[in-house]
Amino acid sequence: MTGISEQEFVRTCVRLTGFTEYDLYGTGMAGLFLGTARDQVGEDRFAVFWAALKKALDDPQGLKTLTPTHLEAARALTYLWYTGAWPRLAPAAHAELRRQQANTEFMAAPAAYTEGLVWRTFHGHPAGAKAPGFGTWAAKPPDVPATGEAQEEQAEEPAGAYRVGMEEPVALDEVPHDLLPAFRASRDIAPSEVPTARAPEADGAAQQQKEVRA
Amino acid sequence: MNGTAAAWDADRRRYDAIIVGAGWSGSLIAERLGAKGWQVLVLEAGNGGDETWEGHLDAVRTFHSAVAKVPNSPYRRNTAAPSPDVLDLAPVRDPEPGKPEFTANGYLVQQGALPYGTDYLRALGGTGMHWLGAVPRMHADDFGTDTDYGYGRDWPIGAEDLQRHYAEAERAMGVAGDADEQRKLGVVTDPDYVYPMHGIPQSHIDDYCQKRVGGHEIHDEVAGETYTINITGLPQARNSTPDPRYAGGAGYRPKGAVGLANYGERCVGNASCVPICPVQARSTPLRIQAGFSGSVTVATRSVVTRVLRGRGAYVRGVEYRTYGDPATPVSRSYTAEADVVVLAAHAIENARLLLFSELANGSDQVGRNLMDHPTMVAWGLTAEADGNIGPFRGPGHTSGWEEFRFGDARGTRAPFRIEIGNWGWGWANGAPMSNVATALGVGGDAAGEVRDKGIFGPELRRFLGSTIGRQLQLQCAVEQAADPENRVTIDPRKHRDAMGNPRPVIAYDLDEHTRKGVYAAYLVAGRIFAEMGAQNRTDFRPVGGLPPLGHFVYPTDDSVDGEVHLAYHGAGHGAGTHVMGADRSTSVVDSHQRTHDHPNLYAVGCGSMPSIGTSNPTVTMAALALRSAERIHQDLAELHGAVLPRPRTQKTEVPA
Ligand SMILES: Cc1cc2nc3c(=O)[nH]c(=O)nc-3n(C[C@H](O)[C@H](O)[C@H](O)COP(=O)(O)OP(=O)(O)OC[C@H]3O[C@@H](n4cnc5c(N)ncnc54)[C@H](O)[C@@H]3O)c2cc1C
Ligand code: SF4
Numbered sequence: 001m002t003g004i005s006e007q008e009f010v011r012t013c014v015r016l017t018g019f020t021e022y023d024l025y026g027t028g029m030a031g032l033f034l035g036t037a038r039d040q041v042g043e044d045r046f047a048v049f050w051a052a053l054k055k056a057l058d059d060p061q062g063l064k065t066l067t068p069t070h071l072e073a074a075r076a077l078t079y080l081w082y083t084g085a086w087p088r089l090a091p092a093a094h095a096e097l098r099r100q101q102a103n104t105e106f107m108a109a110p111a112a113y114t115e116g117l118v119w120r121t122f123h124g125h126p127a128g129a130k131a132p133g134f135g136t137w138a139a140k141p142p143d144v145p146a147t148g149e150a151q152e153e154q155a156e157e158p159a160g161a162y163r164v165g166m167e168e169p170v171a172l173d174e175v176p177h178d179l180l181p182a183f184r185a186s187r188d189i190a191p192s193e194v195p196t197a198r199a200p201e202a203d204g205a206a207q208q209q210k211e212v213r214a
Numbered sequence: 215m216n217g218t219a220a221a222w223d224a225d226r227r228r229y230d231a232i233i234v235g236a237g238w239s240g241s242l243i244a245e246r247l248g249a250k251g252w253q254v255l256v257l258e259a260g261n262g263g264d265e266t267w268e269g270h271l272d273a274v275r276t277f278h279s280a281v282a283k284v285p286n287s288p289y290r291r292n293t294a295a296p297s298p299d300v301l302d303l304a305p306v307r308d309p310e311p312g313k314p315e316f317t318a319n320g321y322l323v324q325q326g327a328l329p330y331g332t333d334y335l336r337a338l339g340g341t342g343m344h345w346l347g348a349v350p351r352m353h354a355d356d357f358g359t360d361t362d363y364g365y366g367r368d369w370p371i372g373a374e375d376l377q378r379h380y381a382e383a384e385r386a387m388g389v390a391g392d393a394d395e396q397r398k399l400g401v402v403t404d405p406d407y408v409y410p411m412h413g414i415p416q417s418h419i420d421d422y423c424q425k426r427v428g429g430h431e432i433h434d435e436v437a438g439e440t441y442t443i444n445i446t447g448l449p450q451a452r453n454s455t456p457d458p459r460y461a462g463g464a465g466y467r468p469k470g471a472v473g474l475a476n477y478g479e480r481c482v483g484n485a486s487c488v489p490i491c492p493v494q495a496r497s498t499p500l501r502i503q504a505g506f507s508g509s510v511t512v513a514t515r516s517v518v519t520r521v522l523r524g525r526g527a528y529v530r531g532v533e534y535r536t537y538g539d540p541a542t543p544v545s546r547s548y549t550a551e552a553d554v555v556v557l558a559a560h561a562i563e564n565a566r567l568l569l570f571s572e573l574a575n576g577s578d579q580v581g582r583n584l585m586d587h588p589t590m591v592a593w594g595l596t597a598e599a600d601g602n603i604g605p606f607r608g609p610g611h612t613s614g615w616e617e618f619r620f621g622d623a624r625g626t627r628a629p630f631r632i633e634i635g636n637w638g639w640g641w642a643n644g645a646p647m648s649n650v651a652t653a654l655g656v657g658g659d660a661a662g663e664v665r666d667k668g669i670f671g672p673e674l675r676r677f678l679g680s681t682i683g684r685q686l687q688l689q690c691a692v693e694q695a696a697d698p699e700n701r702v703t704i705d706p707r708k709h710r711d712a713m714g715n716p717r718p719v720i721a722y723d724l725d726e727h728t729r730k731g732v733y734a735a736y737l738v739a740g741r742i743f744a745e746m747g748a749q750n751r752t753d754f755r756p757v758g759g760l761p762p763l764g765h766f767v768y769p770t771d772d773s774v775d776g777e778v779h780l781a782y783h784g785a786g787h788g789a790g791t792h793v794m795g796a797d798r799s800t801s802v803v804d805s806h807q808r809t810h811d812h813p814n815l816y817a818v819g820c821g822s823m824p825s826i827g828t829s830n831p832t833v834t835m836a837a838l839a840l841r842s843a844e845r846i847h848q849d850l851a852e853l854h855g856a857v858l859p860r861p862r863t864q865k866t867e868v869p870a
Contacts, residue, residue, distance in 0.1 A: 017675070018670070018673070079650055092658065107281055118649070121678040122602055123602065123683075124606040125607070127484070139604075144680055162672065164670075173597075178667060184642065185760050185762040185763060187301055192648075193657055195758060197753060
């Protein structure tokens, strides 16, 4: 084992996931996820990645400073916490890491699925587990935490450290298409293989043409 | 149940009735005949296992670890009795114009223009092991579309003939519903009827939709009509609070899990009814099997290969093969004989068996008229200001908009039922997991390079909370009319499964009336989103040259491009392959599902339906099965010179 303690692993993952140390320990998955990520990235490469990740998180520019391959590894690790599955990597990153494994999404363990953090972001529960009880679906769900709330738990972080390829925070009332999934072309496409949605047809332009025709 | 029998015990024995298939239809008929004391042999092609609690838990675990949580994911592959799987289909990148845009690499051989995107399950309990349990009755208008609206085929019976059997089916399956609402729709006609259980509570999403657009007018451009929409609760085969008024005040005791006493008597909101309800609050045919009398024998891993001809027009029995290990199907052949043979193997399998046995096809309709409910899934994001609407909670859908099912618009475009989805964009996009992937930017771009855009940490958490918490998906199930060219055939020289049985060969397409219905539903869903202040995100255009399964381009006259990209999913509602009718020259079975050509051969299931109507078909299929059971009982009684056998003691409780 290289010298990454579970505690160090969790503390760093707090910053990647936006969930607290308490939340992450509470999943009971920290050991499994550390092992899974290390296996997937490769023991030596993982150590290099880990050092780069910690450095980036302390840099005012944040994760933007990572190499593309390390950025992809950071995404995969975050995906693992959120869903319980190790995703398919961008083929370019897969190649650079010279991974032995097949580049396909897989569930780390059945319990990893039920502990996925994604369900908590909207106060849900994993489909098929942790049933909340008869009729609970009729109740109004709690509102999702505002940014401030989630960030408060995180001490002072440099603004924008968690964004790559964007200057401004995402506008939630005008969600950019390329952060949302497209229609899944077939059921054998794993979630991490679903492409981003296409840009909407330019409504304005279409409207203009229509008027011209009329 | 009496446990399952070894196949050789049944070999060369004679029964009163042989039933092929232990899904909903086969189980219901077996239970009825068994209760009358008839000796019944049920031959089931698939494996058992889920009738024990251990076996069930194993299936739940298999489901949890599956990446693709498709309907068949909790069940092991079985090469001896293969099932079609939605994973068998793949789209073709940059397809040649005019060529199919998909390939099929599974059990079904697909040769049609469009994919038949529906699966079924060959295991004890059949497709009812992974169904959703939506059980609205058909509407009177659904039975005579040819006469009334000029499309499809008429039934030889009407809704009135089925009311009594519907009520029986709802008791047997254990249905929760609001009879008043269904009376208002006109599908329940008995003024005193109540369902065994009170309706499943409607979701917060239903409530939100009603608050936002209840009573609003929605224009259907294609039909040229405007509808005032209000939500209607969905009757479901799912345990809810028993209604003390049921059966004239006798009440109803919910039936829970099979193999574990006093469990699963309420739905607890696991939100995974398809493919598996962990507590078994969603009904399965195993419940019916648990009540089989001592005169019913079930043999699993017994694949019926053909029906055997007897004297004259009669059939004698069946030939079947059994196997030990589903992975290496070394099998042995047996025969069993009976006075009546009932095919209850699913619409596609029934057709396959009849074709291979060269029986019941005087009309040339066996295998034809294959139908489904092509389902157009629209998705949108509700207004940010409205906050979290609570997706991924509760049963798959608890309410719908029924208005587009009825009226003269049916003559113009196929009618459709809009299900208000409770599970976010799950079906359309693979949410919520795919949301995590696209927000992070993992997986690479079209060229395989690492994406340059994405978010992490608190921003990710906030973004996902908002964009998943506001997901609304509308599933529009469009009625597909019977078309003789949509069909199941066999080609034993070319296409056989590992055991040597011919595989079903499918030709499938959507006709203009149905496509028009899909288009109308697409526009209507868009209008509903707009009316509620939601952003419509529905988009079926190919991405990176890859058209989605079920994709077709529909010509329009008013859009700028003159066309729109549409797509549909299969609904799992295979029907029409041994169509019912009064005229033996144009139909396969009569209104009792008895084949016109063979007095003691029945073919039951959705395959008998001349139209698939505007509601999920299984409760109608169950009502038909119970109606047939009465008829078969009469047949047997007549055959035995009206000397009825003494009923055996009937087990009603499941031993713990
Ligand atoms: C994902 C999904 C969701 C659905 N949800 C709903 C819903 O919400 N509401 C609704 O009304 N309907 C729904 N349906 C449809 C419903 O499941 C079917 O209509 C119903 O289960 C069919 O019952 P059946 O008994 O006719 O056939 P099946 O359930 O398919 O049973 C046939 C049985 O016969 C056996 N068999 C097949 N071939 C042979 C052979 N050669 N020898 C011996 N045995 C054989 C099979 O193993 C199987 O056990 C859904 C379907 C799917 C796929
Ligand atoms: S919501 Fe859950 S508990 Fe209820 S029927 Fe569906 S899976 Fe079962």
